[in-house]
Amino acid sequence: MKKLLLPLLCSLPLFASVHVTAAYPYIGELVKAVAHDKVEVSILASASSDPHFVTPRPSYIGELRDCDLLILNGGGLEIGWIPPLLNQAHNPKIIQGAAGYLDLSTYVKMIDKPTSLSRAQGDVHAEGNPHYSMDPYNIAILAKVIMLKLSSMDPANKNAYHANYDEFAKHWNVKLVQWDKAMTPCRNAQVIQYHELFSYFLNRYGIHTAGTIEPLPGISPSSKHTIEIINQIRMDKISTIIQDDYHEPKTAQFIASKSGARAVVLAHDVGGENNTLDKLFDSMVGQTCKL
Amino acid sequence: MLKKTVLSLVCAGALFASDTELEQLKKQMVQLQQQLSEMQKHIQTLETAPVITVTNDTSSDEEMLQKMATKSDGGAVTSLLPDIALILNGGYTSRNVSNTQYSSAVIPGFGTMEIQNNSKDGFNLNYAEVAMSSTVDPYFDANAIFHIHGNGTVEVEEAFFATRALDYGLRFKAGKFKSAFGRVNEKHHHAWNFEDQELINNALFGPDGLGGEGAQLQWVAPIPFYLMAGFELFNGNPNQGFSAKESASTAVSYVKTSTDIGNATVLAGLSYAQGKSVVQDMNGTDPIADSFTNYGQTRIYGADLTVEYPLGGYSSLIWQNEWMQRNKDDISMTDKQSGYYSELMVKIDENWATGIRYDDITKNSYYDENLGMAVNVDKLHRASIKLEYKPFEFSRFRLQYNQDQSKYIDNQEKIIHEVMLNYTLELGAHGAHAF
Numbered sequence: 007m008k009k010l011l012l013p014l015l016c017s018l019p020l021f022a023s024v025h026v027t028a029a030y031p032y033i034g035e036l037v038k039a040v041a042h043d044k045v046e047v048s049i050l051a052s053a054s055s056d057p058h059f060v061t062p063r064p065s066y067i068g069e070l071r072d073c074d075l076l077i078l079n080g081g082g083l084e085i086g087w088i089p090p091l092l093n094q095a096h097n098p099k100i101i102q103g104a105a106g107y108l109d110l111s112t113y114v115k116m117i118d119k120p121t122s123l124s125r126a127q128g129d130v131h132a133e134g135n136p137h138y139s140m141d142p143y144n145i146a147i148l149a150k151v152i153m154l155k156l157s158s159m160d161p162a163n164k165n166a167y168h169a170n171y172d173e174f175a176k177h178w179n180v181k182l183v184q185w186d187k188a189m190t191p192c193r194n195a196q197v198i199q200y201h202e203l204f205s206y207f208l209n210r211y212g213i214h215t216a217g218t219i220e221p222l223p224g225i226s227p228s229s230k231h232t233i234e235i236i237n238q239i240r241m242d243k244i245s246t247i248i249q250d251d252y253h254e255p256k257t258a259q260f261i262a263s264k265s266g267a268r269a270v271v272l273a274h275d276v277g278g279e280n281n282t283l284d285k286l287f288d289s290m291v292g293q294t295c296k297l
Numbered sequence: 298m299l300k301k302t303v304l305s306l307v308c309a310g311a312l313f314a315s316d317t318e319l320e321q322l323k324k325q326m327v328q329l330q331q332q333l334s335e336m337q338k339h340i341q342t343l344e345t346a347p348v349i350t351v352t353n354d355t356s357s358d359e360e361m362l363q364k365m366a367t368k369s370d371g372g373a374v375t376s377l378l379p380d381i382a383l384i385l386n387g388g389y390t391s392r393n394v395s396n397t398q399y400s401s402a403v404i405p406g407f408g409t410m411e412i413q414n415n416s417k418d419g420f421n422l423n424y425a426e427v428a429m430s431s432t433v434d435p436y437f438d439a440n441a442i443f444h445i446h447g448n449g450t451v452e453v454e455e456a457f458f459a460t461r462a463l464d465y466g467l468r469f470k471a472g473k474f475k476s477a478f479g480r481v482n483e484k485h486h487h488a489w490n491f492e493d494q495e496l497i498n499n500a501l502f503g504p505d506g507l508g509g510e511g512a513q514l515q516w517v518a519p520i521p522f523y524l525m526a527g528f529e530l531f532n533g534n535p536n537q538g539f540s541a542k543e544s545a546s547t548a549v550s551y552v553k554t555s556t557d558i559g560n561a562t563v564l565a566g567l568s569y570a571q572g573k574s575v576v577q578d579m580n581g582t583d584p585i586a587d588s589f590t591n592y593g594q595t596r597i598y599g600a601d602l603t604v605e606y607p608l609g610g611y612s613s614l615i616w617q618n619e620w621m622q623r624n625k626d627d628i629s630m631t632d633k634q635s636g637y638y639s640e641l642m643v644k645i646d647e648n649w650a651t652g653i654r655y656d657d658i659t660k661n662s663y664y665d666e667n668l669g670m671a672v673n674v675d676k677l678h679r680a681s682i683k684l685e686y687k688p689f690e691f692s693r694f695r696l697q698y699n700q701d702q703s704k705y706i707d708n709q710e711k712i713i714h715e716v717m718l719n720y721t722l723e724l725g726a727h728g729a730h731a732f
Binding site for chain 2: 054055056059061062063064065067068071072085086087089090091093094095096097098101102103104105108112113125128129150151154155158224225226252253254
């Protein structure tokens with residue numbers, strides 16, 4: 007009997023002492039980069055949906071019930087779906103304030119913090135623009151935060167986490183130099199965005215967001231505002247419209263056809279064709295800065 | 298002569314020489330200019346290019362670790378005030394029956410219904426809901442939800458506390474709250490799929506649903522998929538079909554599970570409620586128990602199934618169904634009443650949604666006190682259609698039409714047609730809704 011049980015027990019992932027749940031795919035990628043096979047990681051949201059409006063599927067409760075560490079983007083991005091899930095998961099290890107609740111937004115500098123808060127301004131976040139992961143320079147910081155967190159939760163594998171992080175950071179720095187070089191010709195360019203989703207990326211490379219297709223954050227395009235944008239593109243000779251992959255693409259295409267600007271669709275998270283962080287930023291850089 | 302020749306030669310030579318030198322100079326000048334402009338360009342890029350270091354990473358490992366240790370994660374705690382939200386609901390209603398007739402309408406076998414929302418033909422302010430919620434301390438969360446109705450009455454919809462940090466997947470809740478029996482019972486009016494309550498819920502539990510002052514224990518199983526079991530105890534409430542004889546005589550239990558099949562989310566549940574029923578109250582003194590009152594049992598069984606299928610972007614298809622049966626001991630018989638609803642909803646995009654609903658009471662055999670005999674009135678049903686427009690996340694307009702064949706007015710079956718146009722506005726900090 008014992009002989010039968012032993013291989014069964016050994017086949018269980020006993021070596022993965024920390025079970026991590028990542029709110030978004032890019033966080034999951036970072037955990038994998040830092041931990042390799044030392045932790046078990048599950049990812050909740052998919053790359054194809056609006057990160058603000060993820061369906062709080064009850065199956066996510068099953069994931070959260072038993073995890074040791076929940077890593078969030080934070081900055082109010084998950085406010086529409088994580089709180090009810092946490093409330094139903096009954097897991098004291100990952101509630102806000104516990105050691106297993108990691109809000110990455112507290113470790114980066116947020117931009118566009120509103121000076122006054124009113125929903126007359128649309129869906130504004132008190133904490134600032136929460137899409138900070140679009141700046142590739144922030145990615146390195148996030149990897150480090152995750153490395154330190156895992157090291158403190160699982161000291162036995164501390165050395166592995168450090169070594170993996172060093173390897174990742176080295177690789178990432180090479181990529182940063184590449185992207186800096188590729189983006190240099192587009193410095194001081196002007197673009198139109200659908201939502202202020204890529205602001206951190208654009209800011210990083212000195213590209214100015216001249217306007218957004220949505221009149222206010224979270225408000226669907228109006229014909230009046232669309233015409234204003236078309237006129238603005240014509241007057242200021244703006245060449246590029248940046249669109250995310252979950253909003254309807256028709257308005258951007260219409261504006262492009264009327265104004266002569268180029269409409270590009272950018273992925274905002276790891277998934278599909280862009281199944282690694284490298285590919286995600288490679289495609290962002292390649293699509294945005296086309297000369 | 299010679300001098301002149303030499304001179305002119307020299308001059309010519311000099312001229313010639315100066316010509317070539319000039320060209321060289323010019324060339325050099327152009328080269329220099331080119332170099333200069335290149336250098337300027339270089340300077341410009343150097344000036345504006347980002348410094349190749351992780352610029353935001355000003356904190357050291359130790360500082361980051363310290364930040365983690367202080368447990369300050371969770372962002373800005375700007376105040377210790379609870380989250381406060383105000384939800385307004387009202388609209389315009391039009392019916393083919395008068396207000397008096399409508400308020401006297403009954404669902405046979407279930408008695409007169411209390412109408413809370415859209416009760417009048419014309420304008421209605423249904424309620425201003427004040428919801429407050431906060432974490433009390435490391436151990437408890439608390440919520441309170443009040444409805445201030447258009448007629449000035451204030452109702453405590455819910456007021457409860459729940460544990461935050463119990464082990465073994467447990468959570469305990471106590472206060473006044475809505476039972477998690479079935480699929481929709483726990484949800485507040487503004488989170489309903491249609492403007493009015495599902496017929497079988499309304500018939501069995503009344504407009505506030507099953508719940509009240511009580512306690513709840515829920516457990517999430519430590520398995521890789523979602524399985525939740527719950528147990529609740531409430532005071533018996535006559536408005537919900539139970540007797541108030543014994544203080545805490547209504548018990549509810551349920552189990553819910555969910556799985557993702559491909560892109561689709563499936564949520565299913567089984568529920569059971571049991572309490573006392575008044576079989577015969579000769580003195581009409583319930584809840585005061587005396588020798589003239591006979592009590593029996595009320596048992597309610599429920600099953601629900603919800604499927605949500607995402608269609609890409611903001612679009613999705615939701616199919617929601619619920620069935621219930623009540624077996625209630627009555628004079629010389631057990632009333633057996635059951636019914637179901639089925640709803641199909643389409644979220645078209647961020648702003649638009651539509652849906653249809655069919656309510657049916659399929660079995661309705663009960664003891665009629667006036668006739669002094671058992672009767673069976675089971676052809677009770679209602680069909681609804683809705684169209685929703687959400688200008689923004691926090692505002693919603695809903696147009697709904699009902700063809701209601703579930704009501705009797707003056708002992709006569711009466712088909713009620715009703716059209717409702719309602720607004721729901723959410724202000725302030727209102728927590729997100731569960732699936």
